[in-house]
Amino acid sequence: MFVNFSAMPTSFLFSFEDYVTIRAERNFIGLDNYTNVVSNPSFHAALRNTLVFAGVRVPIVTVLALGIALLLHSIRRAKGLFRMLYFIPFVTSGVAIAWVFKFLYLPNFGLFTYIFDTLKLPRIYFLGDPRTALMSIIAVTIWAGIGYYAIIFLAGLEDIPEELYEAAMVDGASAWQRFRKITIPLLNRTLVLVIVLALISSLQSFTFVRLMSKDGFGGPLSSTLTMPLLIYKEAFFSLQMGRASAIAVIFFAMVLIATLIQRRLLVREFEY
Amino acid sequence: MQYALLALGGFVMIFPYLWMLSTSFKARGTWYNISLIPEQFSLEHYERMLSASLLPRWYLNTIIVAAIATASVAFFSSLAGFVFAKYEFRGREVMFVLILSTIMIPTEMLIIPWYVAIAQIGWIDSLVGILMPGMLSAFGVFVMRQFMGNIPNELLDAGRIDGVSEFGLFWRVCLPMARPALAVVVIFTFLGHWNDFLWPLIVVNSDHMQTLQVGLSRLTTLETGADWGGTMSGAALASIPMLIVFLFFQKHIVRGMALSGLKG
Incomplete structure (x- = not known):
């Protein structure tokens, strides 16, 4: 943890230097890295893709996970079995998942192409087409994350006292009313937690874009380039440590601001 | 009705795994057959993966790294958790909040300074x-403090009267009682290191020092036999150990998520 504390300021420091890995000399260059980065088209693509990634994934994964949690909560038999099924991707390595889906997405020979052909749907070149590549990867991260968030929701649901629902039923509240007036308010803290966790993990998408994008660097045409991938590329392939640090600082600010805003907007205390 | 929906979703969840296994058993050159049951059942991909690639070495590397990191995290997290839960000292809350706040820092921000320092x-x-960067864990400290906070102080005082040293109170009284929390920290840390990708990808260059995940991400055509069956057998070999661990410790993992305050 000390390492992490000291690493933070170091990142800030590097972001003001013209630090290139293979050169010994390092100079203070003020905000040059930042102006350089902000005018770079790759940065624009990465920023846009990262925001799209979070904007698409967070609402879908939250709603689906809540739905699965509600279903799991409502059944009695085989609950453990189903819970396990949905949770499995959480313990699977991203590399294995990425390879399997890359195989499923394969043009011409992939299973998804076969299914589309059988259903007489137009062919989609999932990872090969700049219009669909990012969405194809987002779909995989939704699949992989859903069970984890469902388990968190389930724990929250199990905390809500049964009596509240019984009382509401006696008063003649419909299922939808019970959901709106009891479940959602009492689940508020869990909901905020899931949204924040999903947001952070969406912003940090690296493994899947690195392994599933066409060239490993956010292709085709930078359509799957995300901020973490850009940091990695700048620092360890272009060897521009200073510039990469500047992107990292901007990225950190994004994560921080997004989390703080959400806490402000979403947290409401309910006491019953 | 609920069961039908859950079963449908469950099928979507499990199908990629079935497809992975099925393809990994398909004989060489038949990976493009669209059938779940291989026409010719064959183990050749597994044989090649375990003999032609450095996979056994990567397993060993990963197990060493994950085991040492887990032991270190378990020990220091419970010690720090004990101190935060059971001692009053100036700046305790500030220090605890500082440690917790490191959870918020994304790894992407840290890899560059880590890399420079390690280099x-x-x-x-x-x-x-x-x-190196994984020897301590803020998450671990948090879980252990939460759990140890529930251990009654009277128990510690009784120990002190009996002449147990302060470290003895930790080691012989609190740690055994905190076993459920410790199990959670151990499982999550081990899992995290087993599946870690970004940092090992950066810090390791040579083939024989790879961890399992990084090694698999760089599989060459020599190792896969230019055959998707080979890649799928690699993916299976990388994920199955953790699936088995998960089946055994399912209860701990699910309870752990509640314990760590994720319950909200």
């Missing part, structure tokens, strides 16, 4: 280099 020490391309 200066000369630990690039070594297991120590992979290990």
